[in-house]
Amino acid sequence: MNPRSPLRAAILAAAESARLQRFVTKHGFRLGASRFVAGQSLDEAVPVLARLNAQGLQTNTTLLGEGVRSEAEARTAVDAYHEVLERIHFEGLRTNVALKLTNLGLSIDEELAHRNVAELVEHAARLGNFIRIDMEESIYVDATLRTYRRLREAGHDNVGTVLQAYLFRSEADLDSLLPLAPNMRIVKGAYLEPADVAYPDKSDVDAAYVRLVEASLSGEGFTAVATHDERMIEQAIAFARGRGVPPERFQFQMLYGVRPRLQLDLVSRGYDVLVATPFGPEWYRYLMRRLAERPANLLFFLRNLVRG
Ligand code: FDA
Numbered sequence: 001m002n003p004r005s006p007l008r009a010a011i012l013a014a015a016e017s018a019r020l021q022r023f024v025t026k027h028g029f030r031l032g033a034s035r036f037v038a039g040q041s042l043d044e045a046v047p048v049l050a051r052l053n054a055q056g057l058q059t060n061t062t063l064l065g066e067g068v069r070s071e072a073e074a075r076t077a078v079d080a081y082h083e084v085l086e087r088i089h090f091e092g093l094r095t096n097v098a099l100k101l102t103n104l105g106l107s108i109d110e111e112l113a114h115r116n117v118a119e120l121v122e123h124a125a126r127l128g129n130f131i132r133i134d135m136e137e138s139i140y141v142d143a144t145l146r147t148y149r150r151l152r153e154a155g156h157d158n159v160g161t162v163l164q165a166y167l168f169r170s171e172a173d174l175d176s177l178l179p180l181a182p183n184m185r186i187v188k189g190a191y192l193e194p195a196d197v198a199y200p201d202k203s204d205v206d207a208a209y210v211r212l213v214e215a216s217l218s219g220e221g222f223t224a225v226a227t228h229d230e231r232m233i234e235q236a237i238a239f240a241r242g243r244g245v246p247p248e249r250f251q252f253q254m255l256y257g258v259r260p261r262l263q264l265d266l267v268s269r270g271y272d273v274l275v276a277t278p279f280g281p282e283w284y285r286y287l288m289r290r291l292a293e294r295p296a297n298l299l300f301f302l303r304n305l306v307r308g
Pocket residue numbers: 001133134135136162164187188189190191226227228229230253254255258259275276289290291293294297
């Protein structure tokens with residue numbers, strides 16, 4: 001969807017209303033949030049992750065939540081992620097972890113978020129697992145990339161991050177990170193950004209997306225092509241084939257509940273596919289971003305509301 005379409009902007013702006021939040025949080029799971037969220041608890045998410053694994057899909061999981069307001073709340077999130085890592089290991093799931101630095105305290109103090117994520121990256125390394133740092137609003141990009149760079153320079157290889165094609169800066173960011181052979185997920189971008197930092201037109205975002213994927217595949221790192229856009233996927237496949245990029249250097253990633261048939265088609269063609277499968281009681285903002293991406297999702301939600 002166009003990053004600055006009026007409908008998208010209206011949904012994201014409406015998401016800030018406390019009344020809407022109360023209503024959706026109360027009824028949303030019944031109305032369709034469960035299409036995008038694997039459950040409200042880790043116990044509910046585990047069988048979903050296992051089922052996806054059994055279909056040949058890799059997974060990552062995220063305890064939904066962002067923007068904690070105190071060090072104590074950040075600690076609660078860190079402890080929950082320690083439990084997630086242990087549980088993944090215990091259950092033998094092919095699942096890694098994706099998290100948001102604001103959930104670990106980034107909006108309070110960058111050092112706090114750095115300490116927290118470093119602790120989780122070390123725990124993941126002991127269990128042979130991997131942590132991806134999601135990318136949030138543009139105001140957090142510098143701190144997120146600084147944190148990623150610090151982790152890599154400290155010798156942690158089991159960590160990756162994300163670049164958003166809608167930001168003008170992302171191609172330069174990728175250039176500066178390529179010497180680290182980064183593990184980079186490339187997305188189009190999910191937030192409402194001002195026109196002075198992000199392309200307003202979808203065609204420009206799509207063109208930047210292709211450029212970023214091709215630049216990343218041309219480097220020495222790992223590229224997660226995270227999109228549901230079949231055109232982008234086929235272009236990445238053709239580029240990787242043309243350049244002889246080995247299959248272990250890239251992967252396709254999609255969201256739980258979005259284009260499940262395409263996910264399985266790619267697996268049957270022999271490609272590595274990871275499904276990002278979040279869980280947790282704080283699913284409201286995540287759901288609103290998914291509804292804003294595609295009006296049909298909003299209609300699905302409203303239809304369930306009318307049906308009661
Ligand atoms: P686009 O929006 O052009 O959609 C292409 C097609 O995909 C649509 O025509 C439709 O068929 C389908 N589609 C897309 N979204 C859909 C939806 N919600 N429901 C149903 N169908 C849909 N963003 C970010 O800013 N930071 C991040 O860290 C991440 N992380 C992330 C991880 C993974 C694994 C994925 C797949 C995506 C993200 N994103 C993200 C979100 C990303 O920025 C973007 O908003 C969505 O992926 C939608 O964009 P597409 O690339 O799919 O293309």
